[in-house]
Amino acid sequence: MNKVKSVFNKVDRAFMKLEEFLLSFSIILISIMIVGNVFARELFDSGAFYFAYEVSKFAIIITTFLGISYVARKGRHISMSAFYDFAPMKVRKVMMIIINLVTAAVMFVLAYYTYGFVMAEYESNAITTSLQLPRYLMYIFLPIGFFVTGVQFLRNTFVNFTKKAKDKVYLGTDAVDYNDEKDKEVKLEDISSV
Numbered sequence: 001m002n003k004v005k006s007v008f009n010k011v012d013r014a015f016m017k018l019e020e021f022l023l024s025f026s027i028i029l030i031s032i033m034i035v036g037n038v039f040a041r042e043l044f045d046s047g048a049f050y051f052a053y054e055v056s057k058f059a060i061i062i063t064t065f066l067g068i069s070y071v072a073r074k075g076r077h078i079s080m081s082a083f084y085d086f087a088p089m090k091v092r093k094v095m096m097i098i099i100n101l102v103t104a105a106v107m108f109v110l111a112y113y114t115y116g117f118v119m120a121e122y123e124s125n126a127i128t129t130s131l132q133l134p135r136y137l138m139y140i141f142l143p144i145g146f147f148v149t150g151v152q153f154l155r156n157t158f159v160n161f162t163k164k165a166k167d168k169v170y171l172g173t174d175a176v177d178y179n180d181e182k183d184k185e186v187k188l189e190d191i192s193s194v
Contacts, residue, residue, distance in 0.1 A: 019070050026059040026066075033059070051130040058138050065145025072103075072152040075172025092177065093160055093169045100157040107150030114142035 037052035071077045084095055121136035128135055152173075159170045169177040 016070075016073065019066055019073075022066055023063055023070060026063040029059045030056050030063070054128050054130045054133075054138075061138060062141050065141045066148070067145075069145055069148040069152050072149050072156065073172055073174075075156070075170065075175025075177075089167070089169065093165075096169050096171065096177070097157050097160050100153045100160075104150045104153035104157070107146045107153060111143045111146035111150060114139070114146055118143055 033049065033052040033056045037049040040046045040049045068077070084092055087095065118136050118139050121139055122134070124135075126135040127133060128138065155173050156170065159165055159173050171177050
């Protein structure tokens with residue numbers, strides 16, 4: 001059992017590093033494309049970066065749809081927590097489990113429908129204007145991102161059933177709920193020193 005867990009942890013870490021690389025690379029690529037396009041157009045009156053729009057769009061799609069998986073892993077997604085924050089720990093744990101399960105189900109449904117969209121793009125044989133690449137390649141990260149996010153929310157649910165979550169609520173696989181952290185109170189002297 002420990003070998004399986006060790007292999008799973010290594011695969012998980014490798015996948016997280018791949019996500020981090022793709023997200024970082026995509027953000028840098030967007031910056032280079034946009035700044036390079038502005039310089040080429042304004043300073044040199046050149047259309048050298050004619051493909052900047054398509055490359056930036058591709059990078060934004062990667063960032064968005066792989067990013068939702070990454071923030072789910074880290075427990076950093078946006079949440080409406082008015083009722084959640086005031087609930088006792090056991091109620092928060094139940095709420096977090098339900099929220100994660102429902103969100104995972106929604107992500108899997110979206111993965112299914114976006115897979116259909118990608119297949120329709122594939123069958124249409126449409127190509128991009130500038131790079132002349134098949135258009136479905138641009139959208140392939142939609143179902144992948146939704147599916148991986150659904151898996152991540154299932155993992156977030158599972159971690160709340162483990163021994164380490166006995167007296168805590170986990171927002172992500174490694175992210176303890178901010179309501180459960182020690183020393184979370186801000187004292188007046190902490191504010192006055194700012």
